[in-house]
Amino acid sequence: MPLLNFLLSSPACICLLCLVFFLASLYFPRSFGKPNFTFPPGPTPLPIIGNLHLLDMKRQDKSILKLAEKYGPVFTLHFGFQKVVVLTGYEAVRDALVTFTEDFVDRPPIPIFEEIQRGNGVFFSTGELWRTTRRFTMASMRNLGVGKKLIEQQINEELGFLVEDIKSFKGEPFILRTFNTAPTNITFALLFGERFDYKDPIFTTLLRLIDEVMCLLGSPFLHLFNFYPFLGFLFNAHKILLKRIEDVRIIIREYIKTSKQDINANSLKSYTDALVFKQREDTTKRENLFNDDNLIASILDLVMAGTETTATTLQWAVLLMMKYPKIQKKVQEEIGRVVKPGHWATYDDRKDMPYTNAVIHEVQRFITLLPHVPRSTSADTHFRGYFLPKGTMVIPSLTSVLLDRSHWETPHEFNPNHFLDADGKFVKKEAFMPFSLGRRNCIGESLAKMELFLFFTGLLQKFTFQPPPGLTETDLDLTVPKTTFTLRPQPQLTCAIPLE
Template structure:
């Protein structure tokens, strides 16, 4: 009986503490729906369509509003104007990254995606410089992409037109491109090391997007004391780390300081030359940075390819116009190249429209402000998290087609949709 009384009193005190924290904090933050004790606004949010909930809240409370995920307040900036004002006019103050408890344990504040301050600045600048030197964003990487595109086509041909799930194949192609940049090697789609690497990163990404991870973000104490699939993240991260470290050691043995071959070589050379930041250019930071590049490159591109194929299947009249332009400009006996873009305005426009329509990362990654800031007459403290949701109500694909290519008899415009 005494134990029951203690439990009831503990729960009651916890509820009072939650109500006090929420009421004291809400006075200084932007308006928002009234949160419940402990669980916050979770029951008021459509977890299957968070964007729909954000759109509703923005109509009620304006483009800047506060939601509670558990007892953690989060400011949401909804709409192009609010996001632009935050990231452009106050870019430095809004540049902080919110690191979840699980990411803190796996990334340890290193890499690019979940780091802040000096580490983020140095690693971001170094990675951009190294990737540009390796041809990313330039014509010099075109051959690598063309080779992988051809390999992707060959894999699809093996299905012989029968129904299939292309998710795995569409994930292998961008992963192989990033492998050529990081490891200077292209893997066969059946290579065991390659398959293991993809499996570990894909599984971790899937777990991180699960409901259980959202619960752990709200109640981080569960990570250390409860079993669950989050422990699988640690195991997968450890196995991926072992493979990247093995590659790094092989690179060290054959390193030519004057002739870097790939991203790992650039990192190892920078580690030797940059005496002021030797504490940053460690093997641990190399592993986390490479992992960030893998996830950022493979998941976004493979998802875009998958959604793009789905949209083209749903709109065969658009697909027919693209095919007509491809036949006219490229033909069937060579691979497309960057120079073809200027002669293929319709295809270019559809690609932009696909990227707009699918809304790939609708809320970006969670951020924090780097210091207390007054934004639109609201005081946002340094400890407050915020989400970005930019709604693009225009379309890249609304272009005059005949003005570019008078030889084709097609519609002058594509149709726009607002998701």
């Protein structure tokens, strides 16, 4: 019982449990005493903690997979006082997110994100505010070149800076997090209209703050705050996180201030500029959705999610090439056949590089980077024989899809052949959904795909990645990722051996 062991290890948490027990004595006779035949089956909840004793707080996704073996693809869990419906496996998740996309389009009120965003932004807002902000964000990104040759040129320019940075280590070991700089810089250039030198104080400060926030979001104490927000005075993780978020907001406010002073309708250089210009356009409307709070929240969302996911995937990609040198060599040979010497690969080259494309897809499948992001029902919903009232929290498990045995031959092994046919041609797989599906799918999917392909091929075009001296491939552990907001690889070192 991982959660009980964690709770009982702390005197403060023992006091917490006593207080929760007192409060719950008032709640549970009214809640669990009533029969309920509308929700899917699930394990019987305990007083106060519900089913939390069945979850590993560091790997909730793996706990969910085990429970699905007993209760099926649709089941109910109790997170403390909250009832949650869990969806597992490709069929159930796709059914909800695609067939019933409008019914499962909302986000539930998660306490920590309510504290941070107050219902604003791109990711955790709902209703008309979400629809308008998301639509505007996607249009703005297209106008800034996302999905076009312009952004491809920027990515390749950034690749050049990353390669030079890696060369400076001269084959000596360096940390995997070094690879965060390039994809982060692409996002910052879109958000703020300029790329940063890797040693720029603002850049290094933002990298540090993003790292701290992501780590705090994976803290077991942060989960406890989300389960029992009324006991927030006993916890510290969410307080530290809110301070770090405010530090990021200070930087964002300065960029908004500068944009308001220098705005030029004929030259919108960044997402911040676009938001500020939109805000001015909408001042005549009775309800201005693009108020300062929503501007800051929208930029904050992209600062965090827009940097963490691609940067962490690139770390995993390098680590997996270290672990499987034969796969790395095969990718390099394909790059050598397709890409002209002295040139970078283009995004269109992926059509002629099936093995490399398969490896990149398999990296994303294998690492299950973002196990799930909760949804909630936007209306009373009948789903697979069950009745889910409006506002029901729903967890569509992406891990369960990316590891679904009925769709992947060796789900728990790193196997690029998952995306290749018998002739070695690349094959799309319907169960490949690391970016989720439906109207809430990842807003940066097209940019992430382009970045991963260009950065990955460019790095393997210039370097072979090896474990540091004294270690071999077998010493590299992939089984226990570091749990933050995403599943990161454990902090490790790599050596980049130049190919030229």
